[in-house]
Amino acid sequence: MYVITSLYEKYLLNKIKKTAAGIPKHVTLVLAENDVLNRDGESKLSSFIIWCKKLGIDIISIHIDILDAEKELKTEMVANIIDRLQIIFSKIPEEVGFYIYDEYGNLNDKREGSSSLVHIFVGFSGRDEITKAVKSVLADVKSGKTKPDDVDESTIESHLMIRHETDIVVRAGGKHLSDFLIWQSVYSELYFTDVNWCDVRKIDLLRIIRDFQKRQRRFGK
Numbered sequence: 001m002y003v004i005t006s007l008y009e010k011y012l013l014n015k016i017k018k019t020a021a022g023i024p025k026h027v028t029l030v031l032a033e034n035d036v037l038n039r040d041g042e043s044k045l046s047s048f049i050i051w052c053k054k055l056g057i058d059i060i061s062i063h064i065d066i067l068d069a070e071k072e073l074k075t076e077m078v079a080n081i082i083d084r085l086q087i088i089f090s091k092i093p094e095e096v097g098f099y100i101y102d103e104y105g106n107l108n109d110k111r112e113g114s115s116s117l118v119h120i121f122v123g124f125s126g127r128d129e130i131t132k133a134v135k136s137v138l139a140d141v142k143s144g145k146t147k148p149d150d151v152d153e154s155t156i157e158s159h160l161m162i163r164h165e166t167d168i169v170v171r172a173g174g175k176h177l178s179d180f181l182i183w184q185s186v187y188s189e190l191y192f193t194d195v196n197w198c199d200v201r202k203i204d205l206l207r208i209i210r211d212f213q214k215r216q217r218r219f220g221k
Contacts, residue, residue, distance in 0.1 A: 027052060030065065055209070089111065096117075125180060165188070168189040
């Protein structure tokens with residue numbers, strides 16, 4: 001059950017439920033590493049996932065951007081973030097499934113769920129994902145599993161780690177997007193929050209959804 005804490009939240013929620021566009025099925029969130037490495041940001045991520053679940057959002061994709069750093073330092077930072085994510089999900093209802101990937105795109109931890117599904121990529125970008133997909137396609141061609149002339153857009157899509165197009169990409173407290181989900185977000189709506197990640201509230205998520213519903217999506221047309 002979604003708990004309403006203000007009259008304005010109630011107003012927004014009623015508007016959202018009555019709008020034909022409905023609630024987005026796949027929301028993507030872009031964060032910086034500092035958004036997760038402090039206690040407030042860690043708690044906020046847990047709350048955000050719960051809010052999305054209660055609103056009926058099926059898929060949440062989260063990219064945690066790691067700033068340029070030496071390989072050893074980046075690996076240590078990624079490991080630290082993954083440890084924190086595992087603690088976060090240990091406190092989230094088990095019906096929420098998750099997949100956590102490291103900076104190389106390797107699956108680090110997962111849990112099957114019966115409601116929402118969360119994909120989290122720590123330092124692994126959209127360019128990395130497409131490169132990995134192309135290498136996988138080339139391996140299939142080399143082994144004879146796939147004929148060169150049969151390689152098309154759908155072939156590449158079948159080798160992507162996330163095969164669901166995202167409805168809206170949200171960047172918390174920033175003005176620049178990362179290259180996360182390059183392929184899947186080609187027709188996505190973009191939203192930049194006015195507040196930093198630690199200051200995001202339930203009402204901000206409702207505003208994001210309401211803004212999404214008001215937009216006329218053209219899907220490249």
